[in-house]
Amino acid sequence: xxxxxxxxxxxxxxxxxxxxxxxxxxxxxxxxxxxxxxxxxxxxxxxxxxxxxxxxxxxxxxxxxxxxxxxxxxxxxxxxxxxxxxxxxxxxxxxxxxxxxxxxxxxxxxxxxxxxxxxxxxxxxxxxxxxxxxxxxxxxxxxxxxxxxxxxxxxxxxxxxxxxxxxxxxxxxxxxxxxxxxxxxxxxxxxxxxxxxxxxxxxxxxxxxxxxxxxxxxxxxxxxxxxxxxxxxxxxxxxxxxxxxxxxxxxxxxxxxxxxxxxxxxxxxxxxxxxxxxxxxxxxxxxxxxxxxxxxxxxxxxxxxxxxxxxxxxxxxxxxxxxxxxxxxxxxxxxxxxxxxxxxxxxxxxxxxxxxxxxxxxxxxxxxxxxxxxxxxxxxxxxxxxxxxxxxxxxxxxxxxxxxxxxxxxxxxxxxxxxxxxxxxxxxxxxxxxxxxxxxxxxxxxxxxxxxxxxxxxxxxxxxxxxxxxxxxxxxxxxxxxxxxxxxxxxxxxxxxxxxxxxxxxxxxxxxxxxxx
Numbered sequence: 073x074x075x076x077x078x079x080x081x082x083x084x085x086x087x088x089x090x091x092x093x094x095x096x097x098x099x100x101x102x103x104x105x106x107x108x109x110x111x112x113x114x115x116x117x118x119x120x121x122x123x124x125x126x127x128x129x130x131x132x133x134x135x136x137x138x139x140x141x142x143x144x145x146x147x148x149x150x151x152x153x154x155x156x157x158x159x160x161x162x163x164x165x166x167x168x169x170x171x172x173x174x175x176x177x178x179x180x181x182x183x184x185x186x187x188x189x190x191x192x193x194x195x196x197x198x199x200x201x202x203x204x205x206x207x208x209x210x211x212x213x214x215x216x217x218x219x220x221x222x223x224x225x226x227x228x229x230x231x232x233x234x235x236x237x238x239x240x241x242x243x244x245x246x247x248x249x250x251x252x253x254x255x256x257x258x259x260x261x262x263x264x265x266x267x268x269x270x271x272x273x274x275x276x277x278x279x280x281x282x283x284x285x286x287x288x289x290x291x292x293x294x295x296x297x298x299x300x301x302x303x304x305x306x307x308x309x310x311x312x313x314x315x316x317x318x319x320x321x322x323x324x325x326x327x328x329x330x331x332x333x334x335x336x337x338x339x340x341x342x343x344x345x346x347x348x349x350x351x352x353x354x355x356x357x358x359x360x361x362x363x364x365x366x367x368x369x370x371x372x373x374x375x376x377x378x379x380x381x382x383x384x385x386x387x388x389x390x391x392x393x394x395x396x397x398x399x400x401x402x403x404x405x406x407x408x409x410x411x412x413x414x415x416x417x418x419x420x421x422x423x424x425x426x427x428x429x430x431x432x433x434x435x436x437x438x439x440x441x442x443x444x445x446x447x448x449x450x451x452x453x454x455x456x457x458x459x460x461x462x463x464x465x466x467x468x469x470x471x472x473x474x475x476x477x478x479x480x481x482x483x484x485x486x487x488x489x490x491x492x493x494x495x496x497x498x499x500x501x502x503x504x505x506x507x508x509x510x511x512x513x514x515x516x517x518x519x520x521x522x523x524x525x526x527x528x529x530x531x532x533x534x535x536x537x538x539x540x541x542x543x544x545x546x547x548x549x550x551x552x553x554x555x556x557x558x559x560x561x562x563x564x565x566x567x568x569x570x571x572x573x574x575x576x577x578x579x580x581x582x583x584x585x586x587x588x589x
Contacts (some may be wrong), residue, residue: 122159151175156188162322202233203240203322211250243304371394385416386404411443471496480504
C-alpha cells in the first residue's frame, strides 16, 4: 500500500512539474520568435546543436527564483533563465550552461548563479570541460546584492577550475557589466558577429563619463574584441557556425589536467615529406607565409587557429601530429617581419600556459628578427610583456619541440622556446641564422658604417655569418640538436614528439608562481 501510494505521488508530482514547464514555455512563444528574428537560436536549441543528439541531461530544470520584491513573485519560470546540465560531444562528456534570453532577458539571479556554480563544481569533480553559452542582459536589478554575490560566486568557481578543467565561453548575446569577468577568466572566449556584445561599462556610461559616443558594436562587438582587444579568440558569423566549430574545437582538448590530450586514428603517414625548399625566399627581407608551413606538416592540414585577427605577427592554435593534439606557436614573417611585440607576447604566453596546464605538447616555429622597437612599445611595458612569454616557456614542463626556419636574433631567440628555456628538441633548417643580431648590423657596429670598399664590407658580413650566424655555431654549443632539410620537417617533428611522449619533468615546489602580469 505504501509503495503504491509513493508511486502515485511520484507520478502526480512529475505530471505537475511537466505541466508547469509546458505552461511557462507556451507563454514565451513571442519572445522565442523575437529571438529567431534576430538570427539567434534559443538556449535549448543551442544545446541541441552543440551536443551529440539525445545526450543532454538537464539539471535543476524546476528551480525558481526566491525574490518577492517589486512584484517578482508573479514572474517565476521553471529554470529561472538558464539551462544547465551535462552531455556528450563527439563521444566525450562536457558540462554546460546556456542562458535563456527569453526568460527575464537571461538576467542573473541568486538562484540562477547557484545553478551555474553547481555545473562548474560537477565539471571539476568529473574531470570534464565546462562550456558557458552567454546571452544575458546582466544582473537582475530586482535582486540587488543577491545578483552581485551570484556573479562573484561564478567567478570564484572559474578561478578554482582554472588549470583543472578546460573552460570555454561562447558569447551569443549581451554579456555586460559584472558578467564580462567570468568569460575573461575562462581559457577561451568565442563570440558571434553583430549579435554578441561584451563590455564592463556600456555606451551610455561611457558617454556620460568620458563624453565619447560609441555603439555597442564599436565598444564591445565580436569584431572589436577579435581584432583590437584580444578578448575574443574567434568571431564567428552566426550561432550555427559558432556551435559547430565549438564542437570541433573541444575535440582537441583533454578532459582535465590529469588526462592526456585525446588521440584519434591517423591515416596521414608520419613519414610524409613535403616540398618546402622554396618556402623561404633567398632575399632575407622578403616575407613568406608561415601558415603554409604549418598546414604542410600537421595531420590532414587541419589547423584550428586562435586569435587570427589579433597580433597577427604571431600564430597560435591547435593541430594534430600522429593523431595526438599539439599546440603551435609561430612567428609570422608576413606581419612586422615576425617581430615580437606587446600584444604578440601576451597572446602567445597565455596559449603556452594553457598547453602546459593541460599536458599538450608545444611545437614552436621561429623566424624572429627581434623585439619590435619603438617608444610606444617601451612605454607600454615591452620588457614586462615580453617576459611573460619567456616565463611561460621557461616554466612549461610539457614536450617542447622547436624549429628555426630562417632567423632567430637577440633576446627574441632566447624567448622562443630556446634550449636555454628547457626546449627538448631544437632543430634548424640549413640556411637558418641564429645570432645576437643580423650579420650586416653586427659588422656596422663592430667596424663602423664607413667600412671602405663594398667588397670588404660584404666579406666581413660573410665572415660574421659563418662564425656566429649559421646553425653550425649553435650546434657546436649544443643549442641546436640537428640541422634538418625542409622536406624532412614532418617526419622529424613526428619522431621527436613520439620520443617525448612519456617525458617527466617537475618544477620546484611552490604555492604558485608570480608571472609578470
